[in-house]
Amino acid sequence: MVKKLFYYEFKSYLRALVPVNLILLAIAVMTRLLQLFETESISYYLLYGSSLSAYFITAFVAMLLTTITVIVRFYKNLFSAEGYLTFTLPVTSTQHILTKLVTGVCVGAITTVCLVLSGMILTAGELLVEIFKAIGYLFKQIFVAEMGWHIALYILELLLVLILSAAYQNLVIYACIALGQRSSKNRIMMAIVCYFAYYMISETVSTVLTLIITTLADSLTVLEAIGKFFTNHPLASIHIFFLISIAVVTGLGILAFYIIKKTVDTRLNLE
Template identity: 25%
Template sequence: MLGKLLKYELKASGRTFIPLYIAILVVAVFNGIFINTDIFQIQGIGILVLTSLFMALGVLTIVVTIQRFRKNLLGDEGYLMFTLPVSTSSLILSKCITALIYAVLSFIVAMFTFGMLMLFSASGIHLPEFLDFFNTVFTKGSEYFLDVLLFLVTMLISYSSFILLLYTSISMGQLPRFNKHRNIVAFVSFIAINIVISSIGNAIERILPHKDTNMIYHFYQSPHFALAMLGSIAVVVILFFATKYILDKKLNLE
């Protein structure tokens, strides 16, 4: 059933993101065509439009994450969603995984766009130089493959924590006692939970022994990095079950 929920969520969110991705790529191609010309007005307009689209993408990524959770589970649609033969965990996971997928797609679109612009602007660079550049990148990439992989995993865990923090905060604002101040309570909860997480993290950091890190060349060689990753996973788990508990035991759709 989780697969069906994901399919529904991907389609619903895609109505916002896919047209924006297409617009960004089209404008990027347009910029690439005129990037080596002397028509500075068109170049300026193209860069302005592309910058505006990226800003819109960043804002919409957060807005859609909030709206899909709030309207679909805590609004009028919630009466239907919670009558489906699925667990609350599946509902939360479908929202969270979809938000992660589109965050990754947004990153890929951004990297592809910048790469395309670099390719268009590199008219004076010849093929051997390009091949040498990519050979260097792949050589370094293979040497630091595990570091890159751990970095990407850490980014996914951190963003998952951010998504679930939004969900927990919004759910806390939905508690019956806060009916008249839901948005304010959600915002205050977001700030308060952030402060608590940061305070605990700083306290643990002060307790840990500080060893010489000059000889550490990889992430996996650092015990602090491993502990930080475990802490991030713990935060994700706690926020997930906090959201689940509120939706299971304290849900108020009025």
């Protein structure tokens, strides 16, 4: 049953997102083809500039549409009239939430891949070759020379952080929607208010923590010891930073998941 759930989720997302991604790729091809007629005339620059602007606008629209589609699909499928049908399926609330989460992250990844692909089409030819040469050179000189075998682990850790962060961002939005559902009126407005409150709290907490660390760094022995460790072991420090990020994002993600599950299980109030 869960497999079918995934199938219909992806089908619904792709129906909405495939056209805009195809348009993005088409504009990238068109803009690149325009470069075959490159001259120093004003008319060429106007045409090329317009095409490039259209490309960036389409890229922005693709990212925005992906985010909006993920949010709207979650809300409509679980908390609107569609929810009556959704919750009749022989699937637990955990499976529902996880399906939405996994498909949302995958669709975001697909859009990102399309963006990268369109960027490669835009620079296809000698320019793309030079870009790869520059990336390879920087990688070899700065990372491999300085970090050695640690670089492979850093890449894995970074990928994990990116995937967990993407999932966490979706979970935060889902949790705000779930909290908004607890209100009897103006549920969408309450969800937006919840998101703003989350944003303000997270910014305040990070600012306060930064202030504490920077002002008390020299006076607190613990902070001083941590600072000395980071200075003497820079490579290990990066691993610790990644691991702490993974732990924090996972912990907060589990909290958000719990909020969503609790709301769906006990406080569901469909329209």
